[in-house]
Amino acid sequence: MPWPLPHIPYPRAKPGFWSPVTSTLNWCEEDYYVTVYSAEIVNTLTNLLFMWLGVKGLLSCRRNQHDQIFSVALWGYLVVGTGSFLFHSTLKYPMQLVDELSMIYTTCLMAYASFSYRRSVAFRVSLAVSLTSLAVFITLYYHYLQDPVFHQNAYALLTFVVVFRSMHTMETTLRPRWRHSREEDRLERQKKGLPVPSKEHQHYENVRDMKTLKTMWLMVGxxxxMFLGGFFIWNLDNQFCPQIRRWRHLVGLPWGIFLEGHGWWHIMTGIGAYMYIVWGIWLRHCLNNKQDEYHLRWARVWHIPEVIRTTPVSENGVAEAKKST
Incomplete structure (x- = not known):
């Protein structure tokens, strides 16, 4: 049965400007069917979301004075999007390495941010050396194997460790019953001459932190x-590529664009990864007891979240006291 909606016949694949293909991967999108200058046009252009969010995040870090490690991570996020843009444009092996290895390096940076907080200098140095060595090992071994499955498994394992470490830190930092289980009781603090918060102030902190925790779990979910949904769609793209290609030619353009599964992977993981970095920024401010100096601006689920400084900053970079209204 012919497709009833208006459409343009789907072009056939052809050689292009960057031919021949030298990458070890070639996705389900047909090569050079729109322009000879981009091997996979949808897979290329969907990386613009990565690049836009990377720039947006870097400007936010500078404007709101977030910890420097997150600026470095966002530079890595931007390199991931740029590398993927170049890889899908050319399908060249060097660009494939830029795309895939930058994912490993950025995740290692987030691992450093998660595990190094409030640790000794010796521990931070050891952690930096260990993560650098791991990144070098993955780079060399992957170049030797040239097996994408190895890269995908390494990236998935690193991401799993970093995300669950951050979940643990979030829970033990913000949930009152876990936090209080580690604190000295009020009498012991009084004996040592330590400041004791009033019951009213403690109640305020508990309510504030539980509200923050609820929103953070929404971000995590x-x-x-986004990550798992994108991975599921990408796997459908891999498993049923011949059938999906037939459907694209049946429906034509522009409808066939919506059947580009790897493009959806870019969009959904771009949002998911950016969400994780913003979550990490907010969690770091909570660890620094600066919940009242920053807030999360995220009015709707479909909006892009941003951690905003609530307390104004003077010209010399020092936070000013909030004026009463």
Whole structure:
């Protein structure tokens, strides 16, 4: 049965400007069917989301004075999007390495941010050396094997460790019953001459932190849904590629664009990864007891979240006291 909606016949694949293909991967999108200058046009252009969010995040870090490690991570996020843009444009092996290995390096940076907080200098140095060595090992071994499955498994394992470490830190930092189980009781603090918060102030902190925790878990769930949903669609793309290609030619353009599964992977993981970085920024401010100096601006689930400084900053970079209204 012919497709009833208006459409343009789907072009056939052809050689292009960057031919021949030298990458070890070639996705389900047909090569050079729109322009000779981009091997996979949808897979290429969907990386613009990565690049836009990377720039947006870097500007936010500078404007709101977030910890420097997150600026470095966002530079890595931007390199991932740029590398993927170049890889899908050319399908060249060097660009494939830029795309895939930058994912490993950025995740290692987030691992450093997660595990190094409030640790000794010796521990931070050891951690930096260990993560650098791991990144070098993955780079060399992957170049030797040239097996994408190895890269995918390494990236998935690193991401799993970092995300669950951050979940543990979030729970033990913000949930009152876990936090209080580690604190000295009020009498012991009084004996040592330490400041004791009033019951009213403690109640305020508990309510504030539980509200923050609820929103953070929403961020985590949303980010994981994006990651897993994108992975599911990408796997459908891999498993049923011949059938999906037939459907694209049946429906034509522009409808066939919506059947590009790897493009959906870019969009959904771009959002999920950015969500994780923003979550990490907010969690770091909570660890620094600066919950009242920053807030999360995220009005709707479909909006892009941003951690905003609530307390104004003077010209010399020092936070000013909030004026009463």
């Amino acid at each position: 949303y980010g994981l849904t």
